[in-house]
Amino acid sequence: MQKISRKTLTDQIYEILREEIIQQNIVSGTRLQFKELQEKYSISSSPLREAMNRLYQDGLVTYFSNKGAQVVTFTEADVNEVYDLYCELDCIAIRYAFDSGKVEEMYVDLKNNLVETGKCLETGSFMEFNRLSDDFHNIIYSYANNGRLLKMANQLRGQFTILSNLYEEKMENRQAIYDNHSEILKRLIDDDIKGVVELVRNSFNSSKSFVLERMKAADS
Structure with missing residues (x-):
């Protein structure tokens, strides 16, 4: 029996465009023309506008009008802001998760994630690694059990993932x-929250420095 999709047309076009932007198949700075998108996906203007509005709220498009939108671009200041804020949210989530009373269950979930991530490293699948890396952090957020914290992280996640x-x-x-993730789990088990936070900050700083250097090289 064929599986019925219960997602609305707006949900479907939003998810397609969001993934295309995050994976940079639609690169930063690209103009998204409504007419072209309507023809490409054979949809009416209403679900497309609703999807575009959600992308705007996600911070993935920065210009939104009756004719179209523009995919977000980043300055050096933007990169610093996104990384620094997302890092702080992660550190808060770790503290909340550690105090949740369910750390043993969290450890099991994180261990299982690392097993799958290790397999992924062997196969060299970038997309699957990306998903599992995100899931490692998502597991911690789920045990933090703070809806507002999760909402803030989700609003920033698209830009951060790009x-x-x-x-x-x-x-x-x-x-x-x-x-880094393996060491984070080890220190969590050892109740070394200070050490975990240090590892998280170091990881974010390494990634941020790489991205900034790449931006400078592209501009030179």
Whole structure:
């Protein structure tokens, strides 16, 4: 029996465009013309406008009018803001999760994630690694059990993923992320929250520095 999709047309076009932007198949700075998108996806203007409004709220498009939108671009200041804020949100989530009373369950989920991530490193699948890396952090947010914190992180996640993907494209950086996540879990188990926060900050700073250097190289 064929599986019925219960997603609305707006949900579907939003998810398609969001993924295309995050993976930079639609690159930063691209103008998104409503007429062209309507023809490409065979949809009316109403669901497209609703989807575009959600992308605008996600910070993935920065210009939104009756004719179209523009995919977000980043300055050096933008990169610093996105990384620094997302890092702080992660550190808060770690503290909340550690105090949740469900740390043993969280450890199991994180261990399972690392097993799958290790397999992914062997196959070299960038897309799957990216998903599992995000899931590692999502697990911590789920145990933090703070809706407002999760909402703030979700609002920033699209922009952060565009930038962090630049870092994760390189195999040696994916290995560094895996090693960092493994050490985070080890220190969580050892009740070393200070050490965990230090690891998180170091990881974010390494990725941010890489992205900033790449931006400078592209501008030179």
